[in-house]
Amino acid sequence: MNKVNKLLEHLNISKAFIAGQIPTDMASLCKEYPDKVSGIGFIGATEIDGSPFQVYAARTIVFSSDRGITHSAALNFQNQAPTIKVVKFEGYEILPWTDIAIDRASELAGGISNFFLNLDFGDELVLEATQDGKIDDIYFSIQGSGPALVLLPFMLSAAQWDPIIGELCKSFTVIVASGPSLGFIPTLEGRASLPTYTSMFSTLLSFMKIPNNGRVLELGCGTGALCRQAINSRPDLAVTGADINRYLLNGAYQLADEAGIQVNKYFEGTEFSEDLFNGVGQFNLTFSDATKIPFPNNFFDAVYSVTVLEECDANQALNEIYRVVKPGGAVGTVVRAIDMPQWLDLNVEDELWSKIIIPPQLISPSGIADKSLYGRMADAKFKDLIMFPYLFSANRKTDPTIYDWYLRRAYQSLTEDEQMDLGAARDNISEKRGLIFSQPLHCCVGWK
Ligand SMILES: C[S@@+](CC[C@H](N)C(=O)[O-])C[C@H]1O[C@@H](n2cnc3c(N)ncnc32)[C@H](O)[C@@H]1O
Numbered sequence: 455m456n457k458v459n460k461l462l463e464h465l466n467i468s469k470a471f472i473a474g475q476i477p478t479d480m481a482s483l484c485k486e487y488p489d490k491v492s493g494i495g496f497i498g499a500t501e502i503d504g505s506p507f508q509v510y511a512a513r514t515i516v517f518s519s520d521r522g523i524t525h526s527a528a529l530n531f532q533n534q535a536p537t538i539k540v541v542k543f544e545g546y547e548i549l550p551w552t553d554i555a556i557d558r559a560s561e562l563a564g565g566i567s568n569f570f571l572n573l574d575f576g577d578e579l580v581l582e583a584t585q586d587g588k589i590d591d592i593y594f595s596i597q598g599s600g601p602a603l604v605l606l607p608f609m610l611s612a613a614q615w616d617p618i619i620g621e622l623c624k625s626f627t628v629i630v631a632s633g634p635s636l637g638f639i640p641t642l643e644g645r646a647s648l649p650t651y652t653s654m655f656s657t658l659l660s661f662m663k664i665p666n667n668g669r670v671l672e673l674g675c676g677t678g679a680l681c682r683q684a685i686n687s688r689p690d691l692a693v694t695g696a697d698i699n700r701y702l703l704n705g706a707y708q709l710a711d712e713a714g715i716q717v718n719k720y721f722e723g724t725e726f727s728e729d730l731f732n733g734v735g736q737f738n739l740t741f742s743d744a745t746k747i748p749f750p751n752n753f754f755d756a757v758y759s760v761t762v763l764e765e766c767d768a769n770q771a772l773n774e775i776y777r778v779v780k781p782g783g784a785v786g787t788v789v790r791a792i793d794m795p796q797w798l799d800l801n802v803e804d805e806l807w808s809k810i811i812i813p814p815q816l817i818s819p820s821g822i823a824d825k826s827l828y829g830r831m832a833d834a835k836f837k838d839l840i841m842f843p844y845l846f847s848a849n850r851k852t853d854p855t856i857y858d859w860y861l862r863r864a865y866q867s868l869t870e871d872e873q874m875d876l877g878a879a880r881d882n883i884s885e886k887r888g889l890i891f892s893q894p895l896h897c898c899v900g901w902k
Pocket of ligand 1 (some may be wrong): 551610612642646673674675676677679680696697698699702742743744745759760761762765766767
């Protein structure tokens with residue numbers, strides 16, 4: 455059964471508003487249980503396949519940038535479903551890690567409330583419910599009173615919905631849902647479990663030659679997938695995963711716990727003590743901004759960071775990594791390589807092929823996603839650099855969700871008919887052998 459529907463049934467809610475950034479989190483609920491959805495909010499969605507949502511067009515509000523990928527997603531959806539309401543945030547670009555609920559708090563909370571409360575949502579009220587719980591692998595918390603509003607996770611926003619929940623609670627019974635099968639967690643987990651991503655990481659680790667019983671930090675650990683891989687391959691290590699996103703830290707905790715790893719939650723105001731980070735075979739989770747790491751100088755035997763320096767001030771983060779690693783300690787860094795082509799293996803007619811444009815990948819203004827990683831590692835004083843570009847691949851046959859996640863961007867340059875031809879080409883070939891989508895990375899290992 456659809457998991458969001460399970461949540462609604464568990465809470466005895468027959469109808470709810472639903473809002474989130476990732477349309478696929480809502481698609482199957484909308485397709486299978488159309489009567490249960492009072493209205494939909496898409497906040498900064500980077501693509502919207504309109505078909506499951508067409509029937510709700512007049513009950514749908516889309517918040518987007520006035521530029522970039524969320525703007526084109528909103529316009530494309532509006533072409534398919536002209537009665538949707540689009541709210542453009544002027545002078546503001548939404549990237550996958552943007553904290554929309556901090557930056558545009560009042561417009562977002564006000565926009566959602568005004569739009570939904572003006573729709574006909576029946577007379578069911580869920581009053582004064584306050585509880586936390588879990589059903590299946592969905593964690594939920596409930597606050598407020600009024601019609602039910604289910605909030606699904608943002609992609610990589612560290613603040614998630616927190617800054618505006620108080621405001622939304624004045625008009626709605628707000629149900630915040632999270633867990634390993636929602637939001638960006640399945641994508642990060644799926645990518646990390648690709649055989650070629652795993653092999654990139656084990657190559658990185660083997661170059662780093664971390665000493666026995668070493669204390670290791672992963673900066674920007676996300677769901678902790680690579681920390682779990684490190685512990686599984688080197689149970690002698692004491693691994694700490696640090697991230698700026700408490701939502702992902704919670705997800706990392708849940709996943710490690712389910713995997714039977716001893717995992718310690720040190721991101722809820724735990725006092726720092728050196729001993730906490732020494733347990734071999736254990737996984738410690740802690741809050742950290744990569745540009746201000748809350749550990750003493752020379753604390754870790756090794757530090758690595760994989761696809762994080764794109765999102766923050768990379769030079770500052772590299773200086774901080776240098777500070778916290780011991781003299782002689784190894785550091786591994788990996789970023790997406792936007793200066794190398796992504797490689798798409800598709801057998802389509804030349805005419806269609808020439809129209810497929812994979813849009814540029816997104817990076818923060820002071821982030822890095824090119825070969826300048828190597829020079830910056832040297833500038834940050836790391837020595838004896840091992841530099842290796844690497845391609846990882848998603849195979850449509852074995853990893854369809856991740857393959858489609860990468861391919862989805864190729865659809866954006868095409869008309870509706872061309873999109874159908876691309877989809878047919880993809881499905882046709884995948885029956886015979888399976889396709890791959892390959893993403894280049896720049897990887898570097900150096901020593902302090
Ligand atoms: C694309 S994910 C990579 C996760 C993991 N390293 C992996 O490869 O599966 C990027 C991670 O970096 C984190 N991040 C972004 N900016 C950060 C910062 N300034 N400090 C700490 N973590 C940050 C994000 O929250 C996210 O979890």
